[in-house]
Amino acid sequence: DGGITQSPKYLFRKEGQNVTLSCEQNLNHDAMYWYRQDPGQGLRLIYYSQIVNDFQKGDIAEGYSVSREKKESFPLTVTSAQKNPTAFYLCASSLSTDTQYFGPGTRLTVL
C-alpha cells in the first residue's frame, strides 16, 4: 500500500529528554513537511524539505531539528530546548507540483 506512515502513534517523554518522531512515505514525493497541532488549533509549520539533503525552517522551528538523508524519510527530533513539546505532530508529503497529503500523526506527551 502506498502512503505516509508515522510512528509511534503515542509517545511519552520525560522532561529534558530529546525524542525523535518518524515519518516515512513510499509515494515517491519530493517534498516533506512537519506540522504541530495544539488542542482546538490549526496547523503550524515546523520544518519542510523540498529535496533530499535540504530543509528549511517553518514558522515555529525553535527547539526542533530535522534531517533528510533519504527521499522516503524525514525524522523530526523534539529537543529539550522546546519549552512546550506536548502536542499532536503531523507529517505531510507532496510532489513538487501537487497538494500535500498527511500521515496519521503522533501524539507526544511530556511527563
Add this chain to the structure above:
Amino acid sequence: GQQLNQSPQSMFIQEGEDVSMNCTSSSIFNTWLWYKQDPGEGPVLLIALYKAGELTSNGRLTAQFGITRKDSFLNISASIPSDVGIYFCAGQLAAGNKLTFGGGTRVLVKP
C-alpha cells in the same frame, strides 16, 4: 505574514441540513485546499481549487475559489452524522510552496 480567518469556529448540524463555512485571507493565494480531520487522525484532502472563480464538487461537498483570490467557501449538502469533524482551509501561493492554514471549523451534531 499571511493570515487565514476561517468561520464559523464551530457549528452544530442536524442531519439533512446544508452547512456552509468560509475562509478569508489578507492577501491572495493561487491555490485553495479544504481538508477534514477526524479526532486523533491526520487531515484528509477533500477538494483542491486552482483557478479564481472555480467551483468544484466532491459528492455532497462543493467548494469555490473566490474571484478576488482572497477567499474560499465550502458547502456540505444534506449533512449526515459522519460529516462531524474539523474542516480546515489552506492557501498556497504556488505549487511546492508551504501551506497557510485557517484555524478550522468544528462541525458537531445537535444534541
